[in-house]
Amino acid sequence: xxDVKYCFEHFAFYDQATIQERLEEMALAGWMIDKPGHMLxxxxxxxxxxxxxxxxxxxxxxxxxxxxxxxxxxxxxxAQKDGWQLAARxxxxxxxxxxxDAPTPIETDAVVQVDMxxxxxKKDRLLAYLSILAICxxxxxxxxxxxxxxxxxxxxxxxxFYQIPAFLLIAVAAMMELFSYLRWYKKAKVIAIxxxxxxxxxxxxxxxxxxxxxxxxxxxxxxxxxxxxxxAVLVWLATLVLILLGVNGTKNRMKHKGFSRTINRLLSYILxxxxxxxxxxxxxxxxIHFGLGNGRTPVDTYEYDGEFFNIxxxxxxxxxxxxxxxxxxxxKEAHIQETLILSNAEYFQHSLLTESSDTPSIEYTITDIKxxxxxxxxKHDMLETYENEAFVPVDGATWNATEVYQLYWHNSARNTxxxxxxxxxxxxxxxxxxxxxxxxxxxEKLGD
Amino acid sequence: MARVKFQTxxxxxxxxxxxxxxxxxxxxxxxxxxxxxxxxxxVGSGTLYHLLEQFLDAEMIxxxxxxxxxxxYILTPKGKEFLDKEYARLCAQAQDYCTIFGEENTK
Numbered sequence: 001x002x003d004v005k006y007c008f009e010h011f012a013f014y015d016q017a018t019i020q021e022r023l024e025e026m027a028l029a030g031w032m033i034d035k036p037g038h039m040l041x042x043x044x045x046x047x048x049x050x051x052x053x054x055x056x057x058x059x060x061x062x063x064x065x066x067x068x069x070x071x072x073x074x075x076x077x078x079a080q081k082d083g084w085q086l087a088a089r090x091x092x093x094x095x096x097x098x099x100x101d102a103p104t105p106i107e108t109d110a111v112v113q114v115d116m117x118x119x120x121x122k123k124d125r126l127l128a129y130l131s132i133l134a135i136c137x138x139x140x141x142x143x144x145x146x147x148x149x150x151x152x153x154x155x156x157x158x159x160x161f162y163q164i165p166a167f168l169l170i171a172v173a174a175m176m177e178l179f180s181y182l183r184w185y186k187k188a189k190v191i192a193i194x195x196x197x198x199x200x201x202x203x204x205x206x207x208x209x210x211x212x213x214x215x216x217x218x219x220x221x222x223x224x225x226x227x228x229x230x231x232a233v234l235v236w237l238a239t240l241v242l243i244l245l246g247v248n249g250t251k252n253r254m255k256h257k258g259f260s261r262t263i264n265r266l267l268s269y270i271l272x273x274x275x276x277x278x279x280x281x282x283x284x285x286x287x288i289h290f291g292l293g294n295g296r297t298p299v300d301t302y303e304y305d306g307e308f309f310n311i312x313x314x315x316x317x318x319x320x321x322x323x324x325x326x327x328x329x330x331x332k333e334a335h336i337q338e339t340l341i342l343s344n345a346e347y348f349q350h351s352l353l354t355e356s357s358d359t360p361s362i363e364y365t366i367t368d369i370k371x372x373x374x375x376x377x378x379k380h381d382m383l384e385t386y387e388n389e390a391f392v393p394v395d396g397a398t399w400n401a402t403e404v405y406q407l408y409w410h411n412s413a414r415n416t417x418x419x420x421x422x423x424x425x426x427x428x429x430x431x432x433x434x435x436x437x438x439x440x441x442x443x444e445k446l447g448d
Numbered sequence: 449m450a451r452v453k454f455q456t457x458x459x460x461x462x463x464x465x466x467x468x469x470x471x472x473x474x475x476x477x478x479x480x481x482x483x484x485x486x487x488x489x490x491v492g493s494g495t496l497y498h499l500l501e502q503f504l505d506a507e508m509i510x511x512x513x514x515x516x517x518x519x520x521y522i523l524t525p526k527g528k529e530f531l532d533k534e535y536a537r538l539c540a541q542a543q544d545y546c547t548i549f550g551e552e553n554t555k
Binding site: 054070071074075077080082084105106107109110113 | 460498
């Protein structure tokens, strides 16, 4: 029989009444609170008992304290006098229990009680919610800037695109926590002053937890969507877990070793920053070095001019061999990015550097637009791709398209075309001038 | 907040300050208040701790002795001023009651 039990608890930090009731229920079922936490609360087995619980806050305490402060102990001694025994401490929260049926409550003055909760909240919780909110707003603004610069890339890259719902959801969760607390505080303060009654919070945090969870899930999706290789996803997740365990474990070790609050806090923050930089940079470099990031592995390598180059043999919807009857060696690469609203695939078939310069190459980008209102945004973005060159409308009939543009540098036409089909935009560059027959093949292979 | 920093005192604030007319250990206030009020008023241990901290911050009381975690306190002139103000407010309230209902209804 297990003597320790972990429960997922979704209490608001300041919802004393709900926490007390839950702990009373657990005690009656034979479980005493041992270690409260952000989500998982640890209980230890005991004789089932009817106990009264009281949750109180000590704003001067910190989760970085090696021991409770003298003042905290003084308060605990006061509580003991009325029969309240300490059950657990968690940062600023202290939980007491009492075996008497109707003991003198720990808090008897609503004004002082509201003030106590507010001091504790102000100390770190409110700051934490505001910081989360600020980070989300910064990320969303940063994303908006990136979107304006390159909408097609932004909307088709999972790591960018899923950041929008991810940070929006996390921001909503933080705002729900923040506003519901501030609304309670405003009301509770007035009621305490005017009527001397403490307004219980009794808040179900499920909604904000769901928003927060979905936000984090979107972040994971953003990572997974970009790293096509499952190893890369695992490496990223392991990195994040390592950072969390590393910082938390070091903080707890320092607490046990008796490091002061200031030193523990300072070293923990330094470690966090170092781990974030070192581990994330290390992970990123490893992924690039071992080729885990793009999910493609080269089939071979070749040497040219003292340097080694990879040869890829990705599957392409259109290859040079479909258009001309030539022999040669190529590297075929496909870079596909897709989100719920847009897919953008870049294909390259480049002749190896060891081949003669007559061996033709081809490259093209296929953008599939899943939401019609994004069509013009994407078209405009693709028309503006080149800084010193311009796309000029040409006859679209041979391409069987609504619109076709050809790239011009001053008055000189390039063999680069932007073909606009109903839901698909294709930019294609031939390394030669295409014939109408070749165009017909392109339409057949790439048309929507 | 504490009643816009003690502009008016709650009953608990009032009695805690009253107990500190003479030097007194913090913990003893937990017994003194019910005794003083014939058990009508009880001060919770958490409330007492927070009140002592707030009164110290506002210089309404001062520490006289620190023996480990056992500390004793005494009312300062500033604290007495607050008590007097509260007493005057309560008297004015009682007076208003008498004016409305007359002396015979005060018992």
